[in-house]
Amino acid sequence: MKVSADTGGPGSRARLMRRAIWLLAALYVLSGAYAVRPGERVVVRQFGRALMPAGPGLHYALPWPVCRRTRVRTEQPRRATVGFAAVDQSVGASVDPRLSRFLTGDENVVQVQLVVEYTVQEPVPYLFRAQSAQRMVEVSAQRALAEVLAGTAVDDALTTAKAAICEEVRKRTQFSLNNLKVGIHVVSVNLPAVEPPAEVAADFQDVASAKVDYHRIINEADAYAAETVPKAKGEASQMTAQAAGYKVKVVNEARGDAAYFGKLRAERARAPEVTDARLYVESMERLLPRMRVIVADESGNRPLDLSIVRDQP
């Protein structure tokens, strides 16, 4: 204002004032322009009434006090948690165990943590339908979890049914939120922790190791079977092979003996007397030198004194 003071009289000062007012007015009018980036919507309330939210691009709405603008990032995933208190707490951090205890269908107690990811589907209801859409998601998800767990056996909840529980909780949460019409789309539900309470954790652990034992014992038996049967098969084929060998041997020997006898007999038929005598004497010749021979003269018909046999060295 120093400059205007220097340049002179009241006329030029009033002109300057007018210009400034026009400038301010132009700025005020221009301040109604706004850009919407991808992945977000801007909801304009004209005299408190929400207009159709505008998509990405440059838009204009009259400035305050006629219109108010609220920016919503519709595609940004948001998180709600169940079973641990704070939203910004990392999963698995220390929690009050009593917050995360639920009943299962078979009257057991489990500790469960749940994370819900959601996006804003309809910005207008999301902004204005509930005091806190986040809180709606939290209670709806927790309610869904409690209901699903009330129909699930503890063993399933701890092991195989996790994916099914997540899907069922997602469906029910979405159903509740649809009923409440808060414009929220539930993207996913995860169970980062499903555990038995610390008081009984050791016994659940023992069941797990019993399961391992079950398979180990059976595997050992299978190993025994896998060893025994082939061994028996080996033994069996050995037996049959030996028997076959024996058969061949016996038959061949018989053939040989028969052939031997046949040949000998044919030859003997020409001179039976001589051959018999020769065979007999040759046999004795081979036989007698091997043993002790006592020749007894039995012409007197006296009984033989066997003491001579005993006294020999």
Next chain:
Amino acid sequence: MNRSSWLRMGIGVLILIGLCRTFFVVDETQSVVVTRFGRIVREIARPGLQAKLPVDQAWRLDKRLQVYDPGPAQLLTQDKKMLQVDAYVCWRIMDPERYVRTVADTTMARRRIYDLVRSQVAAELGKVELAKVISTQEQGLQLEPMLQTVTLACRSAARDTYGIDIADVGIKRLVFPEQNLESVFARMRAERQRIAKQYRAEGEQEAARIKAEADKEKEQILSEAYRVAETTKGQGEAEAARLYAAAHSADPRFYRMTRTLQAYEKMFGKDTTIVLSGDSELLRLMTQGRGANR
């Protein structure tokens, strides 16, 4: 400044105040009740720019859904099992006029809702057995229908009496009360031990079966092999016997002689002492001279 300009300025300010007291904005999140000297003359649920007489008062009410979470309550089921039930209520102001007349503020509203919901949940839970509240059989579960009944009953009562819309009543947590947990844990522990034992016993049983099966198969294989082996051997022996018989029956006497001589050679060794009669065929030549041979 002179008098007339003061006057003009005063009138301008008055007009401005009058305008401000006449026009007002009803937000998307609000309902407005307009009163004139304490008497309700109008309620506005639609958002937008509205007008009233400058003397009227505009009461703004938050008509958005809110969650009321009164905290856990211990309730009994039909079969006298104690449950800790953590119910919540989603509610909003629906009939501003009635709301303003009957409850006036949120704290009061919550107290009314608490009384209503608490008694309804207790009544409905008292009608079902625990086995119907929690069950692993999908079709037996009474939890959801029960909550629907509660919601409907609370909704009509709250709407007619307090101008409140109860959008949803839910149970966000269901657990045994703290004081019962120790016995619940004891039961869980016993059940786990039973299951562990059962797993191990079943393992042993299955293993015994597998082993017995293997042993049976082994015996089967071996006995089958024995049968085949003995049959083969028998066939061999039979074949041999046939061959021998065929050969020997051509001259049985000669066979007997040769076979006996063979047997002698096997029967007698160096430990044998034999007493031969001087009269025997072999020695006759030696003992009785040449003439005896004939």
